[in-house]
Amino acid sequence: MRKMTFGRYDYAAFLSFFAYAAGSVVVPVALVELARDMGFALSEGGMAAGGGLHVARSITLVGSMVCCGFAAGRWGKRRTMGAAVVLMGLGILLCALAPGYGVLFLALMVAGAGEGVVEGLATPFVQDLHPVEPGRYINFTHSFWSVGVTATVLATGALLATGVHWRLPVAAVGMVALLAAVLLLLPPRAHGQQCPEHPE
Numbered sequence: 001m002r003k004m005t006f007g008r009y010d011y012a013a014f015l016s017f018f019a020y021a022a023g024s025v026v027v028p029v030a031l032v033e034l035a036r037d038m039g040f041a042l043s044e045g046g047m048a049a050g051g052g053l054h055v056a057r058s059i060t061l062v063g064s065m066v067c068c069g070f071a072a073g074r075w076g077k078r079r080t081m082g083a084a085v086v087l088m089g090l091g092i093l094l095c096a097l098a099p100g101y102g103v104l105f106l107a108l109m110v111a112g113a114g115e116g117v118v119e120g121l122a123t124p125f126v127q128d129l130h131p132v133e134p135g136r137y138i139n140f141t142h143s144f145w146s147v148g149v150t151a152t153v154l155a156t157g158a159l160l161a162t163g164v165h166w167r168l169p170v171a172a173v174g175m176v177a178l179l180a181a182v183l184l185l186l187p188p189r190a191h192g193q194q195c196p197e198h199p200e
Contacts, residue, residue, distance in 0.1 A: 004136060008183055009078070013126050014144045015180035016085050020118050021148025022173040023092045023111055027053065029156045030166035037166065038101050049101060056105050057112035064116030071117070077125045080117060082184035088114030089177030096171035114177075 027034065031050055040049040064084070071080045091111025098104040123138055130137040156169040 002133065004140065007129075008186075008189075009129055010126070010137070010141070012180050012183035013122060013129075013141050015176060015183065016081065016118055016122060017141060017144035018148035018151075019085070019088065019092075019173060019177035019180055020115055021145045022152040022176065023088060023115065025149055025152050026092070026156055026170050026173050027095060027108070029153055030160060030170060033160055033166040034104075038098075038104065040101060053105060053108050057108040057115070060109045060112035061116040061119070064113045065120045066116075068117040068120040072121055072124075077121050077128060078184055081121050081125055082181050084114040084117030084121070085177055085181040085184060086114070087111070088118065089174045089181055091174075092177060093171055093174030096167045096174060 035050065068080065068084070075083075088111050091107050091109070091114060094107035094110065095104055098107055122141070126138050126141050127134040152169075152173065159169050160166060
């Protein structure tokens with residue numbers, strides 16, 4: 001069995017999966033504090049407002065997942081993934097800055113649009129990076145979803161318990177996503193890891 005080797009685009013994929021997972025749980029973990037801050041108490045009928053946030057994200061996630069193949073065919077997987085991770089990061093950052101429920105709702109729609117593309121393209125992106133034994137690399141990359149969920153739930157819960165404002169961990173997740181986007185969007189270096197592009 002060959003030793004696994006990783007390059008810049010692998011690390012970008014790891015961070016993308018981590019940020020996708022973290023972004024999907026950081027708002028629910030902080031929902032009680034968030035709801036109190038924005039004035040929709042969950043104990044007084046505000047659960048519908050909380051559920052609405054999930055619906056907003058899910059609609060754009062599904063829509064972008066359906067369309068991501070067309071975008072990848074036109075611009076290539078790396079550029080499409082990079083743009084999607086920018087949307088995901090900006091959406092989560094906007095959540096951290098949101099002054100009220102309406103902006104939060106729209107921010108999660110933006111994040112969902114990016115997340116759907118990551119969901120649809122991350123696996124074939126990694127497969128293109130490693131045409132020999134792609135399954136090993138795909139499985140390893142997918143493990144960062146579990147790492148992201150576990151780390152974010154534990155870290156965010158601990159931070160909130162110590163009095164840290166909910167906006168800080170949410171913003172941190174957005175910054176991780178933007179770091180992944182930078183790694184994806186920078187063009188390949190002559191002697192670095194190459195990324196096959198298949199635009200039509």
